[in-house]
Amino acid sequence: MRRMTEKLTFIRATAVIIIAMGLSPFAHAAPKYKVLHRFAGTDGVGPYSGVIIGQDGNLYGTTVGGGTGHCGRYACGTVFRLTPQANGEWSESVLHSFESDGSGGADPLGGLIFDGAGNLYGTTSSGGTHFSGVVFELTPKAGKWEETVLHNFCSRENCSDGGSSTAGVIMDQAGNLYGTAHLVFELSHGSGGWKETVLHHFTARRDGGGGGSGLILDASGDLYGTTTAGGAHGAGTVYEMRNVSGNWQEQRLHNFPAFTADGQIPAAGPLTFDTSGNLYGTTIQGGANICSDVGCGTVFQLTPGADGKWKETILYNFKPGADGSFPTAGVVMDKAGNLFGTTDSGGASCSCGVLYKLSPGAKGKWTYTVLHRFNNIDGAVPAGNLTLDDKGNLYGGTVLGGTTADGVIFELTP
Numbered sequence: 001m002r003r004m005t006e007k008l009t010f011i012r013a014t015a016v017i018i019i020a021m022g023l024s025p026f027a028h029a030a031p032k033y034k035v036l037h038r039f040a041g042t043d044g045v046g047p048y049s050g051v052i053i054g055q056d057g058n059l060y061g062t063t064v065g066g067g068t069g070h071c072g073r074y075a076c077g078t079v080f081r082l083t084p085q086a087n088g089e090w091s092e093s094v095l096h097s098f099e100s101d102g103s104g105g106a107d108p109l110g111g112l113i114f115d116g117a118g119n120l121y122g123t124t125s126s127g128g129t130h131f132s133g134v135v136f137e138l139t140p141k142a143g144k145w146e147e148t149v150l151h152n153f154c155s156r157e158n159c160s161d162g163g164s165s166t167a168g169v170i171m172d173q174a175g176n177l178y179g180t181a182h183l184v185f186e187l188s189h190g191s192g193g194w195k196e197t198v199l200h201h202f203t204a205r206r207d208g209g210g211g212g213s214g215l216i217l218d219a220s221g222d223l224y225g226t227t228t229a230g231g232a233h234g235a236g237t238v239y240e241m242r243n244v245s246g247n248w249q250e251q252r253l254h255n256f257p258a259f260t261a262d263g264q265i266p267a268a269g270p271l272t273f274d275t276s277g278n279l280y281g282t283t284i285q286g287g288a289n290i291c292s293d294v295g296c297g298t299v300f301q302l303t304p305g306a307d308g309k310w311k312e313t314i315l316y317n318f319k320p321g322a323d324g325s326f327p328t329a330g331v332v333m334d335k336a337g338n339l340f341g342t343t344d345s346g347g348a349s350c351s352c353g354v355l356y357k358l359s360p361g362a363k364g365k366w367t368y369t370v371l372h373r374f375n376n377i378d379g380a381v382p383a384g385n386l387t388l389d390d391k392g393n394l395y396g397g398t399v400l401g402g403t404t405a406d407g408v409i410f411e412l413t414p
Helices: 002-021
Strands: 033-038 051-053 059-063 078-084 090-097 120-123 134-141 144-152 169-171 177-180 183-190 193-201 209-212 223-229 237-244 247-255 263-266 279-286 298-304 310-317 339-343 354-360 366-373 380-388 394-400 408-412
Touching: 033 090, 051 380, 051 394, 090 144, 120 169, 144 193, 193 247, 223 263, 247 310, 310 366, 339 380
Parallel strands: none
Antiparallel strands: 033 408, 051 059, 059 078, 078 090, 120 134, 134 144, 169 177, 177 183, 183 193, 209 223, 223 237, 237 247, 263 279, 279 298, 298 310, 339 354, 354 366, 380 394, 394 408
């Protein structure tokens, strides 16, 4: 935490220097990289979870700070929309600003999802009735978006229903919501409103602990995610929540570190499936190379075996320097099987992170390519999984960088 705090302070200071010197914000940007929006406080600060693409072609996301709510200097966070204009620019609208003194939650770190009716769902890491966050729904009505709190965390004794969720939610075909809040939960909708059911409590060394990633669903309705700590070796896990006739059972698929040079501390971004049922993700630390006294991080693949066990393969070991290190986001896959992701550090002289591509080759070899090195003014510290559109364009956000160091939303065409 201290390393990240010092890094963020350095990046903000560097941004001010670059602006003062009058340097071009795109001096080192790749030709196909474009900043769609630079945040500036009241319109949001720090888009940790990137963006999603709506059926209308607009981009939607959250910021952990900013807005017009009252939470101190940087306010309580927002839900925003970016709309493409005829001239190629994008226009931002704040759909909702969170408030510290209300029950609607504050400081959303996780991303959003849509339902079939066009309503948005997400979580906040704080605020709400018990100051431990909420699950919320935003419904468009008469040109405005109305928030409804579906669940206030910490409503039960000892917060046994979870709290401080740092990931968003997902929805199954029946309209049930699933997420993590230092446990795995389900929200189901009935005549009496929304009801939370805890599917699994983590128990540190036995099956995982710490913060959890967002979840993904397979075709059978089973859930997959990661924990940042706990497991057999205390360095995090990959797990499956299997629905067996209505009873949910947790199974660990991998304990970090299972072998020398294995990754440590899985990233907060959700895992990714390929068409063969393999899982892909990243670890923030660990691996074969050292950065600042810890491993620089990895990209890994988990392959299911006929015996029910999963085999891990390290696809790439990050390293110090210009190629990037410390990935806090996961990866996404295009139709050709290429993986795309970001790192928090490395790259240009400001160590603001990179956007990278991993391409599969013969005999299981993968080729790593840096697509963009962030330079502060065009973004710094990218966070959240990237989003792919149907043309292969990538969209994401950075926590810092931009004109006022409050973060940006970007597009990259590989």
